[in-house]
Amino acid sequence: MKAELREQIYTVIAAIPPGRVTTYGRIAAMTEATTPRLVARALRELPADHDLPWFRVITASRRLADHAGAWEQRERLTAEGVVFDARGRVPSDRLWP
Template sequence: MKPVLREQILTILAAIPPGRVTTYGRIAAMTEGATPRLVARALRELPEGHGLPWFRVITASRRLADHPGATEQRERLAAEGVVLDARGRAPAERLWP
């Protein structure tokens, strides 16, 4: 991945406000050429203890991606007031931007 794309992705990630979520695709659309898969890759490659709100990024269907941190992601979102519905979807009104 080009360093400029990684920087753009991480800058956007840092800007997601508490209590809001966005999608891999929305982040990709705000960059100069990233794809949703590249966004997911950048999040997977975050170093330990980074402090960025990775847990605020969800799939286009407003669900959590299937990954080892999904339980932690659900808990952290709930702590910010983002409660998933019975189908596992985040409320549409919580989408950012």
Template sequence: MKPALREQILTIIAEIPAGRVTTYGRIAAMTDGGTPRLVARALRDLPEGHDLPWFRVITASRRLADHPGAVEQRARLVSEGVLFDGGGRVASEILWP
């Protein structure tokens, strides 16, 4: 991945407000040539100890992606007041931007 694209992705993730979520696709659409998979890759490659709100990025179906950090992701979102319905989806009203 080009460093400029990675920087765009990380900058966008840093801007997601608490209590809101966005999708891999929405982030990709805000970049110059990004794709949802590249957004996922940028998140996967984050170094330990970073302070980006990675947990605010979800799938287009408004669910958490299936990954090892999903339990922690859900807990962090719930602590910010994000609610999940019976199908594990968040309300479309909290999608950012």
């Protein structure tokens, strides 16, 4: 992945406000020539010492992706006031932008 594309993705993620979420697809639409899968790849490649709010990125179905950090992601979102319905979805009014 080109460094410029990665930086665009990280810039969008950094802008997600606390208590809100966005999807891989929405991030892809805000960047040049990327896809939701490339957004996911950029997140997997984050350095250990990063401070990006990665946990605010969810799937198009408004659920958490199935990954090793899903439990931590849910905890962080809950701490910011994000709720989940009985099916594990985030309400659409929490989507940004």
